[in-house]
Amino acid sequence: DVQMTQSPSNLAASPGESVSINCKASKSISKYLAWYQQKPGKANKLLIYSGSTLQSGTPSRFSGSGSGTDFTLTIRNLEPEDFGLYYCQQHNEYPWTFGGGTKLELK
Amino acid sequence: EVQLQESGPGLVKPSQSLSLTCSVTGYSITSNYWGWIRKFPGNKMEWMGYISYSGSTSYNPSLKSRISITRDTSKNQFFLQLNSVTTEDTATYYCARSRRGESGFYFDYWGQGVMVTVSS
Numbered sequence: 001d002v003q004m005t006q007s008p009s010n011l012a013a014s015p016g017e018s019v020s021i022n023c024k025a026s027k028s029i030s031k032y033l034a035w036y037q038q039k040p041g042k043a044n045k046l047l048i049y050s051g052s053t054l055q056s057g058t059p060s061r062f063s064g065s066g067s068g069t070d071f072t073l074t075i076r077n078l079e080p081e082d083f084g085l086y087y088c089q090q091h092n093e094y095p096w097t098f099g100g101g102t103k104l105e106l107k
Numbered sequence: 108e109v110q111l112q113e114s115g116p117g118l119v120k121p122s123q124s125l126s127l128t129c130s131v132t133g134y135s136i137t138s139n140y141w142g143w144i145r146k147f148p149g150n151k152m153e154w155m156g157y158i159s160y161s162g163s164t165s166y167n168p169s170l171k172s173r174i175s176i177t178r179d180t181s182k183n184q185f186f187l188q189l190n191s192v193t194t195e196d197t198a199t200y201y202c203a204r205s206r207r208g209e210s211g212f213y214f215d216y217w218g219q220g221v222m223v224t225v226s227s
Contacts, residue, residue: 034213043111044201044217049208055215087152091211095167098152 002026002090006099012107015078021102023071023088031067032092038101039084048073049091080106109134111202111218119196119225125189129202129218136160136183140205140212143176143187145198146220153198157205157212158185192225199223 003026013019023033031051038044046055048064051071061076075082083106088099115127129141142157156166158176166174170189178185189196199222203214 030210032208032210036214041219043219044203044214046213046215049206049213050210085150089152089154089213091208091213094165094211095169096154096212098154101150101152 001095002029002093002097004088004090004097004099006086006088006102008102009100010103010105012105013078014107015080017078018074018076019078019104020075021073021086021088021104023066023073023099025069025071025090027093028068029090029092032090033064033066033071034089034091035062035064035073036087036089037082037084038087044087075104109204109216111204111216113200113202113218113221115200115221115223117222117224119192119223120227121193121225122191125187125192125196125200125223125225127187127200127202127221127223129185129187131183131185131204134204134216135180136178136185137180140207141176141178141185142203142205142212142214144201144203144214144217146201147198155187155189194225197223197225 005024035048052064086102110132140157143155173190175188199220201220202218204216205212206215
């Protein structure tokens with residue numbers, strides 16, 4: 001299975017700041033990476049797929065980049081609703097696997 | 108709007124079977140792919156498997172001998188059965204619509220999740 005490693009595990013930031021979350025695959029997954037946001041009591045939200053394609057409804061302050069083994073989710077100008085848990089997931093090779101999560105907290 | 112809702116027992120005894128239902132509204136399960144994903148304590152996530160619009164299934168090899176995903180199209184529901192559970196199956200279980208991309212699958216609509224504890 002493709003192992004996905006996210007960093008950092010925890011991240012503290014203030015509204016208005018920009019942050020980056022990294023995801024590293026154990027082998028090349030081409031561009032096929034998705035990003036999700038998870039918040040308590042709410043359904044998980046698909047933010048980005050195929051590395052950089054924004055899902056319908058995802059605000060433009062979110063962006064994804066990378067290919068091969070190294071990927072980044074960048075959130076510019078953080079809004080209060082952006083704080084939560086973020087996961088990456090590779091969709092290149094069966095079985096589909098997830099990173100360990102990054103908790104974005106309010107500083 | 109597509110909505111998914113998981114339901115089922117929150118407590119299962121070791122060696123028994125875990126059975127969950129996902130009720131879908133706003134979209135027919137005879138289109139697309141519908142699957143289960145779980146999140147363990149400590150935040151690790153695992154894709155478990157899906158059932159397709161035609162009723163075919165695909166499972167994570169790590170679960171292949173214990174898992175079954177079925178459906179009832181008349182009720183627009185699909186189901187998870189996981190046999191011979193142990194405490195290591197304690198997790199929050201999510202159902203999700205699995206979208207087939209240029210490559211592989213990602214998950215564009217999710218339920219809110221149901222927590223299942225395996226304990227005697």
